[in-house]
Each structure stands twice: as C-alpha cells, then as structure tokens.
Amino acid sequence: MKKLLRLLLTFNQDTHSQTGIALLLVLWVLTILMVIVFSFSFMTRTETLSTTSFKGGLEREFIAEGAMERAIMELFYRNTFKNQTIEFEGREVWRVDGRAYSGELGAGTYTVSILDESGKVDINAAPDVVLKNLLLNMGIPEEETDTIVDSIMDWKDPDDLHRLHGAESDYYQSLQNPYKAKNARFDSLEELLLVKGVTPDILYGNGQRRGIIDFLTVYSKKNKINVSAAPKEVLMAVPGMTPELADSVIAARAEQEAAGQVSIQSILGENYSLMARYIMTGSSNVFSIDAVGKKANEKGAYAIRATVVLSSTPTPDEQPYKFLYYKKPVTVTQ
Numbered sequence: 609m610k611k612l613l614r615l616l617l618t619f620n621q622d623t624h625s626q627t628g629i630a631l632l633l634v635l636w637v638l639t640i641l642m643v644i645v646f647s648f649s650f651m652t653r654t655e656t657l658s659t660t661s662f663k664g665g666l667e668r669e670f671i672a673e674g675a676m677e678r679a680i681m682e683l684f685y686r687n688t689f690k691n692q693t694i695e696f697e698g699r700e701v702w703r704v705d706g707r708a709y710s711g712e713l714g715a716g717t718y719t720v721s722i723l724d725e726s727g728k729v730d731i732n733a734a735p736d737v738v739l740k741n742l743l744l745n746m747g748i749p750e751e752e753t754d755t756i757v758d759s760i761m762d763w764k765d766p767d768d769l770h771r772l773h774g775a776e777s778d779y780y781q782s783l784q785n786p787y788k789a790k791n792a793r794f795d796s797l798e799e800l801l802l803v804k805g806v807t808p809d810i811l812y813g814n815g816q817r818r819g820i821i822d823f824l825t826v827y828s829k830k831n832k833i834n835v836s837a838a839p840k841e842v843l844m845a846v847p848g849m850t851p852e853l854a855d856s857v858i859a860a861r862a863e864q865e866a867a868g869q870v871s872i873q874s875i876l877g878e879n880y881s882l883m884a885r886y887i888m889t890g891s892s893n894v895f896s897i898d899a900v901g902k903k904a905n906e907k908g909a910y911a912i913r914a915t916v917v918l919s920s921t922p923t924p925d926e927q928p929y930k931f932l933y934y935k936k937p938v939t940v941t942q
Contacts, residue, residue, distance in 0.1 A: 667716060668910035669936070671901030675718035676912055678711070679897045680929060683722065683918060704895060705861065706839040716903045725915065726892040727837030728825040729845060731800070732793045735831065736761055738886060742824075742845035747817050748810060755805040763803050766791050775804035796933070797821050812939060825896070827915060827932060832888040835872060836861060848882035893918045894932070898940045911940040 682702040702709055706723040729742055736757050743753040758774030768776045768791075777788040780802075787802065800806045800821075813819030823842050828834075833842055835857055843854040856875050864871065872889055873880045895918075900911045915933035919926060 665908075665910065667714070667903055668901040668908065671713050671716045671718050671903075672899045672910045672912045672936070673901075674713050675711075675720045675899040675901060676897060676914060678713075678718075679720045679722055679899060680916060683895060683916070684928070687918060703861075704891075705837050705858070713901070716901055718902070719900045721898045723839065723896050724834060724837035724892055725825045725827045725894040725896055726830055726834035726888075726890070727839065727842060728823055728828060728896075729833065729842060730825050730828040730830055731760060731797070732764060732826055733829060733831040734833075735886070737847055738833070738845045741847065742842065743820065745841060745844045746820055746823075752805055752810075756803065756810070759804040759806075760800070763789050764791070764793055779804060794826050796826060797824055800824075825915075827894045827917075828892070830888065832886055834890060834892070835887045836889045836891065846883050846886045848879045850879075853879060893920060896933075900940055910936070911938050912936040913938045913940060 679702070683704075686701050686704070702720075702722060704722045704724045705727060706721050708719050708721045710717060710719045712718075729738055731739070739760065740753055740757045743756060744750065748756070754773040755775075758771035762769075762771055762774035762776050768778075768789075770776055775789070780787050780789055790799075790802075794800070797811070800811055801808065809819075811819050811821050813822070818841075823839070823845075833846060835843060835846075840851075840854050840858060843849055843857060844851065853876060857872070860871060860875055872887070876883060894915065896913070896915045898911065898913050900909050902909045913933070913935050914931055916929050916931055918929050
C-alpha cells in the first residue's frame with residue numbers, strides 16, 4: 609500500500625511539473641507572436657508614412673517645375689511685347705526685378721521670382737566698393753567684409769600679391785585640405801565657398817538674413833548695375849544711393865519699366881553724377897528664376913533655382929532658350 613501511495617504522489621508531481629512547463633512555453637510563444645505583430649505593424653506604418661512623404665515630395669517638385677516653365681513662358685511673352693503696357697489672362701505681365709508672384713497649380717501653389725541678371729552685382733566685373741557696400745548692407749560685420757572683398761579680388765586676379773585683408777595661394781595651401789587660389793574669373797557662385805571668409809551662412813543665408821548668392825552673378829559681365837531691374841538690396845550697394853532714392857527708382861519702374869537715362873537722372877538728382885559710373889539702364893537676355901512648389905494645407909516646400917538665357921534670333925533647329933544653371937532642390941528665401 610505504501611509503495612502504491614508513493615507511486616501516485618510521484619505521478620502527480622510529474623504531471624504538475626509538465627503542466628507548468630507547457631504553460632511557460634505557451635507564454636513565450638504568445639510573447640514572440642506579439643513582438644512580431646507589433647514589429648510588422650510598425651514597419652507597415654513607417655512604410656506608409658514614407659510613401660506618403662515621397663509622394664508629397666514628388667508633387668511639390670512637379671509643381672515647382674511647372675512654375676519654372678510658367679516663368680520662362682512669361683519671359684517670352686514679355687520679350688514679345690517689350691516696352692508695352694500689357695495684360696496676360698487678366699493679369700499684368702510679370703516683372704523681372706525679383707518680386708514674387710504666386711499662383712495655383714494642380715493640388716498646390718507656387719511662388720516664382722524672376723530677376724534680370726544685369727540687375728545683380730557681377731563678382732567678376734564689379735568694383736570692390738560695390739561689393740563692400742552690398743556685404744555691409746546685408747549685415748556682415750566690416751572686418752569680415754574687408755576680408756571677403758579683398759579675398760575675392762585676390763582669388764580672381766592673375767598675380768600672387770596680397771591685398772591688405774586678402775588671401776593668395778600661400779594661405780589656401782596652409783589649410784587642412786590645401787588648394788591654390790584660382791587667379792582667374794569665377795565660373796559659378798558656389799566657387800565663393802573656396803574664398804577666405806565666405807561661409808555657407810553668408811553665401812546661402814540663414815534665418816536672420818538672406819544670402820549674398822541672391823544678389824550676385826557671373827553672367828552679367830558688366831561692371832555696372834542695371835537700375836531698371838536691380839532689387840533694393842543691390843541698389844543700396846551703389847555709392848551715393850540712399851533708401852529714399854532707391855524707393856523712388858523702384859516706384860518709377862512700376863510706372864515705366866524701361867526707365868531711360870533722363871528719367872533716372874531726374875530721380876537721382878544731384879547724386880546722379882556720383883552714381884553714373886556705377887549704373888546703367890535697359891535689359892538683358894539672361895534671367896535667374898526661383899520657383900517654389902507647395903501642397904495645399906501641407907507643410908514643406910520644394911525649390912528650384914535656374915539661370916536661363918533667351919536666344920535673340922533662334923533658328924528652327926535651335927532651342928529658343930537654354931539653361932546656364934539649374935539646381936534642385938535648393939533653399940530659397942523669398
């Protein structure tokens with residue numbers, strides 16, 4: 609009898625032990641399944657958000673590209689009816705002085721600005737005093753401005769002689785990643801990042817100020833500023849210009865786009881003789897375009913910056929325009 613009781617007790621203990629192990633295994637399996645389910649759910653949600661974001665980015669890009677084409681069309685329309693007061697689709701033709709125009713396209717909106725390149729400061733041709741005034745008016749401290757202006761002049765001149773605050777190859781060779789001064793003309797504005805004193809914040813701007821890239825060019829090839837197209841920031845770089853005179857020039861352009869020398873002279877008054885060597889009027893066939901696309905009721909934007917030259921007499925086999933510069937996406941402040 610004792611042996612039988614002992615056998616029954618042993619059997620019951622084994623049964624409880626096996627039941628506990630089985631329960632533990634079930635809990636482990638459930639835990640693993642829950643982890644797999646949650647991981648799959650998270651991956652699905654992440655992929656959905658990524659797809660939505662990618663789709664939204666593409667739509668903003670297409671809107672910006674459409675806005676770029678609209679701007680080019682406006683340039684051709686403007687060229688056809690030069691010096692005429694015209695309206696297009698119930699709106700005045702777009703001006704080329706950097707002002708922003710907005711519109712709707714598809715499921716979004718766009719903002720475009722066009723600027724005649726002759727209304728900018730050409731870093732290959734402009735006098736150093738104009739460059740200095742531009743930088744100072746952009747809020748760059750005078751010591752930094754002197755370094756940047758002299759270094760720009762040293763970068764493009766053919767010799768190895770230092771200006772007072774400038775830099776030549778000996779300075780650039782001392783850097784961690786050495787290179788030589790170009791001693792030739794700038795081919796692009798991005799090349800300025802190689803010049804002593806020029807930082808990305810100064811070139812492209814930050815939350816506090818616009819970048820100097822918005823007001824410089826390598827395509828004008830003029831040592832004068834076209835006051836018929838220059839924005840106020842560039843007008844203020846002209847020696848002798850005051851905020852009041854700059855506003856008067858801009859107001860006169862609103863009434864008569866192609867202001868002649870006589871009208872400009874009458875606006876500038878006694879200051880004209882001082883400014884005459886730094887300014888001109890008229891127009892060119894090279895334009896910079898900033899196009900920004902946005903989705904309705906959504907954050908985020910896609911920006912494209914381009915420089916386009918219009919052909920004066922295109923042949924049947926020739927494109928009526930071509931891009932000298934095209935970059936996307938970019939950061940644009942309008």
